[in-house]
C-alpha cells in the first residue's frame with residue numbers, strides 16, 4: 377500500500393463547500409510554526425530537514441522561542457536555503473501562547489492560497505509530511521491532522537505512559553465530543569487552511585488559544601469545529617527516538633487540563649457559538 381492509498385477520513389459534519397467553478401486552486405506557501413521551549417539541541421536537525429522540504433516546496437519556518445534558557449534563539453539563525461523567522465517571548469508563556477503567537481505571525485504574512493502547519497520543535501515529527509499536508513489542503517481539507525492512530529500511523533517509539541495518555545484522551549474526546557472521524561485529538565502536527573484560521577482568529581481574537589499547556593491542540597479543534605471545517609487525517613509515525621532530553625509534558629497537569637476543557641465545552645457553550 378502506498379502512502380497515498382492509506383486511510384484519509386473526512387468529517388461527516390462538514391458543510392458542503394460552495395462551488396468555485398471559475399477558480400483553479402493554487403498550491404501556496406507552507407508556513408511552518410514551531411513552538412520551541414529549550415530546543416537548542418533539536419532545532420538544527422529539524423530546520424535542516426525542513427530545508428530539504430524547501431527544495432521542492434515554498435516554505436517559511438516560524439520559530440517561536442518561548443523564553444528558553446538554553447540558547448534556542450541562537451541556533452535559529454543562518455540555516456542555509458530556508459526562510460526562517462524568529463519570534464521571541466521574553467519569558468516562558470507556555471505552549472498555548474507560543475502556538476497563538478506563531479499562528480498570528482504566520483497569518484500576518486500568509487496569502488490566501490498558503491497553508492499553516494504547526495509541528496513540534498523537538499524533531500520527532502517528519503517534515504516530509506508537509507507536502508502531503510499541502511496536497512490535502514489543495515484537495516479541500518480545512519484542517520489536516522497527522523494522526524498516530526490511523527492505519528499507517530504509530531507512536532511505538534514513545535514511552536508507554538505517554539502512549540496511554542494520548543490514546544486515552546483520543547477515546548474520551550471522540551466519545552464525549554461526538555467528533556467520530558477524528559482519531560488523534562492531541563497531535564501537535566497539523567495543517568490549517570488560512571481562511572479558516574483568519575475567520576476564527578477574527579472571531580476570538582486573543583482568546584483563540586486560552587489553554588497554556590498541551591490541551592491547546594484540543595482547544596483549537598473545539599473552537600474551529602464551529603466553522604464546520606472539513607477535517608482529514610494522514611498517518612503519522614512519531615519519531616520519538618530522535619528526541620533529545622525529556623518530554624515537557626506534565627502528566628497530571630495535562631490530564632486536568634484535558635478534563636477541564638471537556639467540562640467547559642459541555643457546560644458553557646457560549647464562547648463556542650456558531651461562526
Ligand SMILES: Nc1nc2c(ncn2[C@@H]2O[C@H](COP(=O)(O)OP(=O)(O)O[C@H]3O[C@H](CO)[C@@H](O)[C@H](O)[C@@H]3O)[C@@H](O)[C@H]2O)c(=O)[nH]1
Nearest residue numbers: 411412413442470471474496497498542562563564623624
Ligand atoms: N513554546 C513552548 N513550547 C513548548 C512548551 N512546552 C513544550 N513545548 C513544545 O511542545 C513540543 C512538544 O513538547 P515535548 O516535550 O517534546 O512533548 P512530547 O512528549 O513530544 O509530546 C507528544 O505528545 C503530545 C500529547 O499527545 C503531543 O501533543 C505532541 O505533539 C507529541 O506527540 C516541543 O516543540 C516543545 O518545545 C512551552 O512551555 N513553550
